[in-house]
Amino acid sequence: MKTMKMGRRVLMAAAVATFGLGSIAQAGGHQVLDDVHFLIPGGAGGGWDGTARGTGEALTGSGLVGSASYENMSGGGGGTAIGYLIENAESNYGTLMVNSTPIVIRSLTGVFPHNFRDLTLVSGTIGDYAALVVPAGSDIDNMEEFLAVYDADPSGTPVGGGSVPGGMDHLVAAMVIEASGRDALGVNYIPYDAGGTAMAALLSGEIKALSTGFSEAVDLANQGEVKIIGVTSDARVDAAPDAMTMAEQGIDTTFVNWRGFFGAPGMPQEQLDAYKAAIAAMYETEEWEAVRARNGWVNIHNPGDDFQSFLEEQETVIGDLMKKLGFL
Amino acid sequence: MLEGILIGLQTALSFQNLMVVIGGCLIGTFIGMLPGLGPMSIIAIMIPVAITMGDPSAALILLAGVYYGAIFGGSTSSILLNAPGVAGTVASSFDGYPMARQGKAGKALTIAAIASFAGGTIGAILLMIFAPMLSSVALLFHSAEYFALMVVGLSAIAAFAGPGQVTKALMMTVLGLIMATVGEGALFNLPRFTAGIMDLQSGFGFITLAMAMFALPEAIFLVLKPKNLGEDGGDIKNLRISRAEAKAIAPVIGRQSVQGFFIGVLPGAGATIASFLGYAVERNIAPKAEQEEFGKGSIKGLAAPESANNAACTGSFVPLLTLGIPGSGTTAILLGALIALNVTPGPRLMVDEPQIFWAVIMSMFIGNLVLLILNLPLIPYIAKLLAIPRNYLIPFILFFTLMGAYIGQNNATELLLLVGFGVCGIALKFANYPLPPLLIGFILGGMMEDNFSRSMQLYGGPSFIFERPMTLVLLLVAACLILLPTLRARRGKKA
Numbered sequence: 001m002k003t004m005k006m007g008r009r010v011l012m013a014a015a016v017a018t019f020g021l022g023s024i025a026q027a028g029g030h031q032v033l034d035d036v037h038f039l040i041p042g043g044a045g046g047g048w049d050g051t052a053r054g055t056g057e058a059l060t061g062s063g064l065v066g067s068a069s070y071e072n073m074s075g076g077g078g079g080t081a082i083g084y085l086i087e088n089a090e091s092n093y094g095t096l097m098v099n100s101t102p103i104v105i106r107s108l109t110g111v112f113p114h115n116f117r118d119l120t121l122v123s124g125t126i127g128d129y130a131a132l133v134v135p136a137g138s139d140i141d142n143m144e145e146f147l148a149v150y151d152a153d154p155s156g157t158p159v160g161g162g163s164v165p166g167g168m169d170h171l172v173a174a175m176v177i178e179a180s181g182r183d184a185l186g187v188n189y190i191p192y193d194a195g196g197t198a199m200a201a202l203l204s205g206e207i208k209a210l211s212t213g214f215s216e217a218v219d220l221a222n223q224g225e226v227k228i229i230g231v232t233s234d235a236r237v238d239a240a241p242d243a244m245t246m247a248e249q250g251i252d253t254t255f256v257n258w259r260g261f262f263g264a265p266g267m268p269q270e271q272l273d274a275y276k277a278a279i280a281a282m283y284e285t286e287e288w289e290a291v292r293a294r295n296g297w298v299n300i301h302n303p304g305d306d307f308q309s310f311l312e313e314q315e316t317v318i319g320d321l322m323k324k325l326g327f328l
Numbered sequence: 329m330l331e332g333i334l335i336g337l338q339t340a341l342s343f344q345n346l347m348v349v350i351g352g353c354l355i356g357t358f359i360g361m362l363p364g365l366g367p368m369s370i371i372a373i374m375i376p377v378a379i380t381m382g383d384p385s386a387a388l389i390l391l392a393g394v395y396y397g398a399i400f401g402g403s404t405s406s407i408l409l410n411a412p413g414v415a416g417t418v419a420s421s422f423d424g425y426p427m428a429r430q431g432k433a434g435k436a437l438t439i440a441a442i443a444s445f446a447g448g449t450i451g452a453i454l455l456m457i458f459a460p461m462l463s464s465v466a467l468l469f470h471s472a473e474y475f476a477l478m479v480v481g482l483s484a485i486a487a488f489a490g491p492g493q494v495t496k497a498l499m500m501t502v503l504g505l506i507m508a509t510v511g512e513g514a515l516f517n518l519p520r521f522t523a524g525i526m527d528l529q530s531g532f533g534f535i536t537l538a539m540a541m542f543a544l545p546e547a548i549f550l551v552l553k554p555k556n557l558g559e560d561g562g563d564i565k566n567l568r569i570s571r572a573e574a575k576a577i578a579p580v581i582g583r584q585s586v587q588g589f590f591i592g593v594l595p596g597a598g599a600t601i602a603s604f605l606g607y608a609v610e611r612n613i614a615p616k617a618e619q620e621e622f623g624k625g626s627i628k629g630l631a632a633p634e635s636a637n638n639a640a641c642t643g644s645f646v647p648l649l650t651l652g653i654p655g656s657g658t659t660a661i662l663l664g665a666l667i668a669l670n671v672t673p674g675p676r677l678m679v680d681e682p683q684i685f686w687a688v689i690m691s692m693f694i695g696n697l698v699l700l701i702l703n704l705p706l707i708p709y710i711a712k713l714l715a716i717p718r719n720y721l722i723p724f725i726l727f728f729t730l731m732g733a734y735i736g737q738n739n740a741t742e743l744l745l746l747v748g749f750g751v752c753g754i755a756l757k758f759a760n761y762p763l764p765p766l767l768i769g770f771i772l773g774g775m776m777e778d779n780f781s782r783s784m785q786l787y788g789g790p791s792f793i794f795e796r797p798m799t800l801v802l803l804l805v806a807a808c809l810i811l812l813p814t815l816r817a818r819r820g821k822k823a
Binding site: 043049050071072073074075076077079080083109111155158164188190191192193194195196197199200201203204205206219220222223224225294295296 | 527663
């Protein structure tokens with residue numbers, strides 16, 4: 001009887017493991033592909049995880065792909081999964097790895113021995129602009145006023161963000177200051193380990209402004225907690241029509257934090273075409289619209305070659321800035 | 329407010345929602361027992377289920393059940409196997425596991441269940457009454473104060489500095505702090521002390537270290553023991569708590585529920601700090617004879633972190649609901665779930681959608697109550713795990729620790745690290761070095777460094793220590809908590 005009990009426990013653990021680490025969804029219809037295996041370079045519950053699972057949900061739900069499976073492979077801030085995909089390329093042509101802006105940043109710093117050119121570029125799928133926000137009660141209403149305060153005392157105007165120095169939030173703040181004709185090195189950037197603690201620091205007055213994702217900024221602005229003083233988009237975004245872009249305020253800079261999918265190097269052309277076709281068709285489905293709306297994502301579709309030129313441009317802009325800041 | 333409570337109760341008490349909360353509690357408890365799957369991952373797994381339910385109240389009730397269940401489940405593995413799966417339950421193993429080894433597993437689990445229930449419920453009452461007022465408390469602390477608070481949390485190590493062990497405990501703490509520096513720190517975006525190994529870039533995993541330092545050495549020590557775990561005398565299935573014991577732990581639970589709640593309100597602190605601080609404070613205010621008991625199976629030492637931990641989890645809902653700020657990984661995931669359900673937490677939540685606010689509060693009460701009712705009858709069966717003969721139990725624990733280290737990361741390097749650190753852990757234990765200070769130092773080290781470096785950058789040097797009075801006070805408190813017991817011991821020796 002006691003062994004029985006053990007057996008049940010082991011079974012339970014195994015069941016949990018399968019449930020937690022991978023799930024198979026089934027659907028019929030106008031299939032483009034039989035199955036997709038998503039490789040997620042981080043743990044369950046993170047941004048990459050949500051993107052891969054959401055995309056898989058829309059692809060299988062709409063019948064574009066027969067089934068999807070998921071594998072979380074943490075380590076090295078994503079580097080382990082990239083290395084795995086390159087080393088085991090031939091057995092992984094059926095795999096799509098999700099990644100985002102940090103692959104560019106971390107390849108530049110040399111933290112990753114590889115960069116996006118070592119992979120097959122499938123598609124950029126979604127993105128989020130960046131924004132600079134101040135507390136709702138602040139005297140600052142726009143970038144001009146912020147820069148006036150900044151000029152008076154740069155080191156006494158700390159700007160916070162949810163990434164390490166040299167990470168995305170820092171680079172956005174530095175990019176904005178640089179584009180306004182000032183020295184990016186003057187930014188007193190204070191790093192926080194997550195967006196939530198950075199936001200608390202803004203409201204508690206520890207930092208003067210916060211560099212953050214646009215969709216998060218919109219949620220907080222709608223709650224009446226912060227004012228968005230500048231967005232890094234080309235034109236105003238529908239979700240917050242009152243929020244001015246940086247360009248409108250004479251600061252000529254744009255930035256998109258993209259997320260997208262990569263394949264193993266040497267992926268056969270027809271396989272790559274099938275992936276691109278499935279993702280392109282996905283945008284038209286209501287299943288995708290439901291997933292997108294639920295997560296507040298912005299559709300930014302950048303297939304294949306467009307993705308390549310987009311990444312190269314981002315790499316140049318970020319690389320120049322990081323050299324200037326002394327991170328390279 | 330009464331109206332709100334009634335609306336909330338009406339929603340929460342429907343037949344469907346009761347079934348949902350019971351299901352959530354059971355799932356949470358059982359999955360939570362597995363190290364490597366803490367509340368955060370379980371909630372992440374359950375979110376799609378919750379969202380397909382459509383109704384935000386029902387979804388929240390399900391997630392509350394899962395959340396409380398997972399916290400309790402985590403305590404279970406801490407107490408029975410010395411295998412804390414999340415940082416918040418490390419302190420529960422300090423006295424819970426010695427109790428289990430003394431044959432009081434049933435009693436330990438009962439105390440944990442009752443203390444958790446009380447912590448959660450008292451927390452929910454405080455949340456209900458004071459939430460709007462507390463949003464300003466949540467913003468009271470700057471990085472400087474968080475740094476000082478982490479130093480106060482470190483004072484929990486004093487409990488392990490028994491006679492002749494002060495130096496050993498300090499050495500272990502410093503080792504833990506050093507280990508916390510591996511990986512990318514907040515100050516640099518470059519790897520530190522990783523020896524070029526990519527898998528070390530995110531630092532050592534908490535679970536790997538906890539399993540290697542706590543669970544593995546214990547499992548190996550079982551081999552050396554002549555008897556099975558539960559056979560040291562006493563009845564492991566006995567849940568009874570004597571009146572004297574109840575009287576002893578009641579004030580502890582009361583104090584720690586309130587203290588834990590307020591620490592939980594601070595977005596940068598959370599359940600782990602609350603449980604360490606709760607443990608340290610209760611040890612310091614206990615009578616001298618009882619202080620010796622801490623770390624060796626004190627019921628107070630178990631009740632304190634258990635109530636503080638749960639109350640802090642409830643407290644972390646204050647910044648989430650009133651400011652829309654997630655103070656912990658778990659509340660960040662919950663925030664994602666709320667937004668997916670078209671509910672945006674923030675100052676306007678109580679005005680725009682009071683029924684959601686009240687449904688959350690009511691689901692906390694019901695989740696806690698259902699958990700207690702479900703778990704008390706289950707405790708004898710859970711405790712019987714220890715009655716499994718050693719030749720089955722030891723391989724089971726080994727499997728359990730390996731799985732725990734692997735499951736969170738899906739990375740085989742964790743297994744190598746687990747074995748490597750496990751050997752170190754066993755050697756240290758043989759040499760009679762206390763291992764909890766190592767883990768406390770490791771857990772607090774990272775947060776301490778981040779907050780310290782932020783403060784240094786904001787103030788251009790260490791002047792924040794004197795410029796911010798609250799920081800100074802907290803640091804002085806920490807100094808007293810760490811130094812007093814040793815000074816007292818030294819004076820006692822002289823006299």
